Amino acid sequence: MPGPIQSIERAAAILRLLARGSGRLGVGEIAESLELAKGTAHGILRTLQGVGFVEQDRDSGKYQLGAALLHLGTSYLDVNELRSRAINWADALAARSGETVRIGAPLEGRVLVVHHVFRPDDSPQSLDVGALLPLHATALGKVLLAYDVTLVAALRGGEQEAYTRRTLTSPTAIKRACAKVREAGWAGERGELAPDEAGIAAPIRGHGGIVVGAIGVSGPVDRLCESDGGPNPRLLGHVRDAARAVSRDLEASRR
Numbered sequence: 001m002p003g004p005i006q007s008i009e010r011a012a013a014i015l016r017l018l019a020r021g022s023g024r025l026g027v028g029e030i031a032e033s034l035e036l037a038k039g040t041a042h043g044i045l046r047t048l049q050g051v052g053f054v055e056q057d058r059d060s061g062k063y064q065l066g067a068a069l070l071h072l073g074t075s076y077l078d079v080n081e082l083r084s085r086a087i088n089w090a091d092a093l094a095a096r097s098g099e100t101v102r103i104g105a106p107l108e109g110r111v112l113v114v115h116h117v118f119r120p121d122d123s124p125q126s127l128d129v130g131a132l133l134p135l136h137a138t139a140l141g142k143v144l145l146a147y148d149v150t151l152v153a154a155l156r157g158g159e160q161e162a163y164t165r166r167t168l169t170s171p172t173a174i175k176r177a178c179a180k181v182r183e184a185g186w187a188g189e190r191g192e193l194a195p196d197e198a199g200i201a202a203p204i205r206g207h208g209g210i211v212v213g214a215i216g217v218s219g220p221v222d223r224l225c226e227s228d229g230g231p232n233p234r235l236l237g238h239v240r241d242a243a244r245a246v247s248r249d250l251e252a253s254r255r
Contacts, residue, residue, distance in 0.1 A: 010036065011044050015065070018054065024062030079105050082204065082213045083114045085249040090117045090215065093242040097235050099217040099224070101242075102128060103204070104140035106151060111141045111214075119219065136160045136174050137167050139189040139199035140214045145174065146181035147203060147211035166191045186240060187214075188231050190221055198224035200231045202243035206250045215243050 013034050018025060025033075031041035045063055048054040052068030086103050094101045094117040104111040110132040118125045135141030135151060137160075145151050152175065160169045168174050181187045189199040201216025216239055217224065224232055 018065050024057055024064045026062045079114050086246045089242045089245045090115055094120055096238045097217050099219040101217055103215045105213040106144050137163050137193040139187045139201035139216050142181050142187035143201045143203050143214035146178040163193050164191055164195050190225055196221055200236055200239050202240045204243050205247040
C-alpha cells in the first residue's frame with residue numbers, strides 16, 4: 001500500500017498553522033514553525049495561493065487562509081447541519097407520503113443529494129446520497145434555481161441537456177418556471193428527468209430566510225400527479241409541511 005504523500009502532509013500542516021494563528025504569517029515564520037526549508041514552504045504556499053486556499057497580503061507579503069478554503073469549510077458545515085436537522089422530518093415525510101424522499105443542496109451547478117429515505121415498501125431501491133442531479137430537470141433543482149440568481153446565471157450558456165421530450169431546455173423556459181416556483185412556493189417535475197417519474201419539492205430556509213436546500217418526494221407519475229398533470233394535493237401538503245418544519249429547526253439552531 002502506498003505511503004502518505006509528503007507534500008500534501010506539509011500543505012495540510014501549513015493550512016492548520018494558518019487556521020490556528022491570529023493575523024497573517026510570513027514565509028519565514030511558517031518555515032520555522034514547521035521546520036521546513038524556506039524554499040519548500042514558499043513553493044507550497046504559492047501552490048495553495050494558486051488554488052485560492054491561501055491569500056497573500058500585498059503590503060506585508062504575509063499569508064492567511066483564502067476565501068476558497070473558507071467557502072469549502074462553510075459549505076461542508078452547512079450541508080451537514082442541513083442533513084442533521086432534516087433527518088427526522090424526512091423520515092416522517094416518507095412515512096406519511098409512502099414515497100421516496102430526498103434532500104438536495106446546490107453544488108457546482110448541480111443538486112447534491114445529501115439525504116435519501118427509501119420508499120417504505122419492499123420494492124428494490126438504490127441509495128442516492130451523493131448523487132448529482134440536474135437543476136433544470138428536477139423538482140429539487142427548480143427550487144434551488146428559483147431562489148439563487150447565481151445558479152440561474154450558470155445556465156446562461158444556452159440550451160440545457162434534454163433528458164426526455166418534456167425537459168425544459170431553453171433559458172427562457174427555465175426562467176419562466178423559476179418565476180412560477182417563487183410565486184407558488186413549491187416546484188414539480190413530471191417526466192422531465194425520466195419519462196415515468198415525477199417529483200414535488202419545497203424550499204428549506206436557513207438563517208434570515210435564505211433558501212439553503214430543498215426537500216421533496218419522487219415516484220411514478222400516476223401516484224404523484226393528478227389527471228390534469230398537477231401534483232397530488234395531499235403529497236404537496238406533506239412536502240410543504242416538512243420543508244417548513246426543517247426551516248424552523250434551522251432557524252432555531254442559530255438563536
